[in-house]
Amino acid sequence: MSSIKVSTTINGDPTEYVCEADETLLDVLRNRLGLTGAKEGCSTGDCGACSVTIDGRLTCSCLVLGAEMDGAEIGTIEGMASGEKLHPLQKKFIEHAALQCGICTPGFLIAAKSLLDHNPKPTETEVRFALAGNLCRCTGYDKIVRAVMDTAAEMRRA
């Protein structure tokens, strides 16, 4: 299979990679670039564990091909904290015990940040629907929703 060369930006860093035509962006991130924060829970776009942003838009990286990413700006969980400073969502997830096993956490954080970027004052219902594409089997979502609501309130105060 012939490889395809792709130039892209990941978490602000110019990044080039080669991939095969049938590799998903998730495959490329995990297997070629060592960015294993995005997880493969289903490979069918149902669980949201592989969530990233592409040009600012929340996407399941298992549903797009690596070869399609030429010129795109990709955001992953690895780019969420700035230096040693955690994003407020990351802090609140820890404080609220909004994770148990933690496998879904990167996807939830990306999805929650995407929500707050567009809607800084979401209602509980809006949070619940914004996160409905992400599956968590441990928490029953209660503490995740609380963490996101609390982050939104804190970010509004800041």
Added chain:
Amino acid sequence: MPLDNAESSTRKYKVVGTRPNRPDGVDKVTGRARFGADAVAPGQLVGLILRSPHPHAKIKGIDASKALKLAGVKAVVTSADLPDKTDGDAMLYDVLVNVMAREKALYQGHAVAAVAATSASIARQALKLIKVDYEILPHVTDVDEAMKPNAPLLYPKMITDGMDPKPKKPSNVVRRYEFGHGDVEAGFKKAEIIVERSFKTEATHQGYIEPHACLANVGPDGQGELWVCTQGHFMVRDTCARLLGMDFSKLRVTASEIGGGFGGKTTVFIEPIALALSRKANRPVKVVMSREEVFKATGPTSSSSIDVKIGATKDGRIVAGDATLRYQGGAFAGSPVEFGAMTAFAQYDLDNVRAVGFDVVCNRPKQAAYRAPGAPMANFAVESVIEELAHKVGMEPIDFRIKNAAREGTHSSYGPVYGPIGLLPTLQKAREHPHFKAPLGKNQGRGMACGFWFNFGGQSCVSMNIGVDGTVGVTVGSPDIGGSRASMCLMTAEELGIPYDKVRAVVADTGTLGYNDVTDGSRTTFATGMACIMAARDAIKKLCARAAQIWGIPEDAVVWENGHAKPAGSNAGNFPPMSLKEIAAQAPSTGGPIAGHHEFSADGAGVSFATHICDSEVDPETGFTKILRYTVLQDAGKAVHPSYVEGQFQGGAVQGIGWALNEEYIYGKDGRLQNAGFLDYRIPVCSDLPMIDTVILEIPNPGHPYGVRGVGETSIVPPLAAVANSVSAAVGVRMTELPISPPKLLAALEKQSAMKKAAE
């Protein structure tokens, strides 16, 4: 050191009971935590597994010659590469057969061959080149069908155990179990009101978001390493080593971070195959399951068929309870029907009770444990009948339950007499809870249920190393599946009398510690936590000895208080207290490193009870049920980290809600699973649910120094019935089959309205 447990109810805790950040929090929110599929080894190959498309077929031959000729293919493994080394151990032999089919494929998805290749695409091509010659056999996937006399037999020689007289004809029934006491027939004669119902529940999957994954590396010298997501890496080591004929000590297994398990990762599936491929290829091999493989070829829980009959007198006293439970456990013996029969009536104080269970095989994947295995279905059946019986007696269901609830001294339905238990307090708190008095609207209903789980102790081994800077490393062998490292640190800090942030817990590999049982049975915070407390006490003894040495007084003249060594009294000498940090700093010159250890098999796991309240609303147009409000009240003994205790309550409740409303294994007539993905096997999502309110009760467990009871499993037991009872209250139809999916509920509503019309 004897357990000083009398103090647990009066002790004032400094650290235990607080809610600090978990030690692995930053790793988990930054994507840095390494789960099963996140490891790489130099030169690793990709392993893929060929699976049977047939639910039941004889394997007449496997031809892998074409696959082996494909460039990039480094090894192919079939059952021929896994000779039987199980030495008469029937349970281990079942694991071997489940890992790789031998004479027969017993379910759709059963592994028949595996390949290791230099890339995923080559491995996929190679699978297509392996030719398997199948002779298709008749199949059965329903438990009641599997028990019929003319059913296709999975094991043509299997005679049911536990029957008197022993049956002469083979069947799919592995074994009969019976629990109970008293005279059930005589009890029913005293009954003035009897309710009798039959129920069915479909199989559900644990639904952990992380598929099984491992990275195996075995050399021709017989030494190997395995990185794997599992609930018990010591179990993985022993099982794989036995199946592959390796020495236990030469296989080092490291537990990755684990992305959920709920019981489903308490056995092996891909691990022996990855090791066999690696051994044959002499290269590291990584095997990662797809979600489809997880659904088809790991262990969902049993589907069930249950009859329950309960009788009461008019004053609301239950006089007899009887249940017959039939669970299919997939293609192998070992469905959790025994636990179902033991737990069915465990929440009641009954003079006459009997529960009979039948363990049945059929052409489905081998069931694995799922959170309180076997109990939720039995509880659904019994608590549905209890609710109906309460109404017929004319009592509020909660008062009926309180009147008949098990309490300290009750002879439980499964044998033991209860010590101090928390069922009545959860019921009393439930009655006082604002949820219980909140008004309901049209098409809305309220249901409740009580549930029970045994909890387990088991083997734990802990090492504790005091650093010269006064910080403490705790080395445990229990995979942390939901924050247990935080609990280990809390208990260690409490016992040593130092701050939480001076303790760090690490989950070590199998080469580092003695055997630790699987993280299951809600045992880790209880048993491994108790090992941490004991290891801390061992370290304290040594810290006191060092202080005695420094002061030049006898060791027994030193006591430990608030993180400091002190002379026991004025006779012992007049020295200012020495902190752990001060003693640790002098360790190099007072005898070297200071460490505590503890290894044991824990008894005394206290049982745990819960009461759940559920409000739901049914849309009569669509049959869709919305959960409006949900409250969990459960006895935790002592909540070490209350946030994670609440998390266990909430998570279990929501898995139970999914079981009650959405989740099911759907088989076609062809014996094939029709919904092997998260789109069609729908677990609850965020927008389906309300907040899950929790109330933690603390009735200390006398078997633990701090009174801790396991909390992980009880929370999935009552929701099936609580939801079903609320739906029944909302629409006036008793739902006896789970899940209560919209088509099923709609059909029941239509039947009800047709019956009403006919009556008019």
